Amino acid sequence: MKLARFAHQNQTFLGVLGDDSVEVVEGSFLEEYHPTGAHYPLSDVRFLPPASPTKIICVAHNYRGLIQEIGEEFPAEPVFFLKPPSSLIGPIDPIVYPEGAERVIFEGELALVVKDRMKDVPENEALNHVLGYTCFNDVTERAMIERNQIDLTPAKGFDTFGPIGPWLVTDLNPNALDLRTYLNGKLMQEDTTANCIFKIEYILHYLSRIMTLCPGDIVSTGTPQGIAAMQPGDVVEVEIEGIGRLKNPIITSAEA
Numbered sequence: 001m002k003l004a005r006f007a008h009q010n011q012t013f014l015g016v017l018g019d020d021s022v023e024v025v026e027g028s029f030l031e032e033y034h035p036t037g038a039h040y041p042l043s044d045v046r047f048l049p050p051a052s053p054t055k056i057i058c059v060a061h062n063y064r065g066l067i068q069e070i071g072e073e074f075p076a077e078p079v080f081f082l083k084p085p086s087s088l089i090g091p092i093d094p095i096v097y098p099e100g101a102e103r104v105i106f107e108g109e110l111a112l113v114v115k116d117r118m119k120d121v122p123e124n125e126a127l128n129h130v131l132g133y134t135c136f137n138d139v140t141e142r143a144m145i146e147r148n149q150i151d152l153t154p155a156k157g158f159d160t161f162g163p164i165g166p167w168l169v170t171d172l173n174p175n176a177l178d179l180r181t182y183l184n185g186k187l188m189q190e191d192t193t194a195n196c197i198f199k200i201e202y203i204l205h206y207l208s209r210i211m212t213l214c215p216g217d218i219v220s221t222g223t224p225q226g227i228a229a230m231q232p233g234d235v236v237e238v239e240i241e242g243i244g245r246l247k248n249p250i251i252t253s254a255e256a
Helices: 064-070 123-129 142-147 200-210
Strands: 002-008 011-017 021-027 033-041 046-048 056-060 079-083 095-097 108-114 130-137 162-169 178-183 186-192 218-220 235-240 244-252
Touching: 011 033, 046 162, 108 178, 108 235, 123 130, 123 200, 130 235, 130 244, 162 244, 200 218
Parallel strands: 056 218, 095 244
Antiparallel strands: 002 011, 002 046, 002 162, 011 021, 021 033, 056 079, 108 130, 108 218, 130 162, 178 186, 178 235, 235 244
């Protein structure tokens, strides 16, 4: 099932996607919802970020190929950082290249949205707390990290640096999905989540031992090798098997 937040004629709705339309539902994906019978053609709606999180948690160094590419040792436990919810944008929304930025890169990732409160959740129960899976782009000003390797937040936290969507998909095996990222139509990243060092259920178990994961929170699970710089005028697309494509153009701050 595909669950979405979308806009139609300046109104925001929740909906369930069909082949060529989306059916409006009432209620909340995090609690209870029911169909209304109202449908809108997909061509008439604008998809929005599928969640409103209290926090965005991003896992770093989770793909074997990336670790080998950068010449580091495999981490013994998940490495993660927080990204501000104000960074979120939806599909088609522009990524704003910050004034003075030197090297803004894409990082295509599989993300999930937490369905209900998670605290000290056993690994074998963790996936029961997932509402659905989606595409994420952990946009980063890489030059800032190279200057300041202590704190990733400034480089990761710019407005528009968290494209997500286009919708949530339930009932997937998150540990066996092909992921590809394209820049201006050219394939740049290609891997499978089967090559992640830490599986999704372990990541959620590990995080829930440290902090409470709240309904709607987003956890993004790392990027594979092949990251590269983007420029204004470029278009970046993150495609994940069973989900779809997240597409965003890059613009200058003057165009925003």
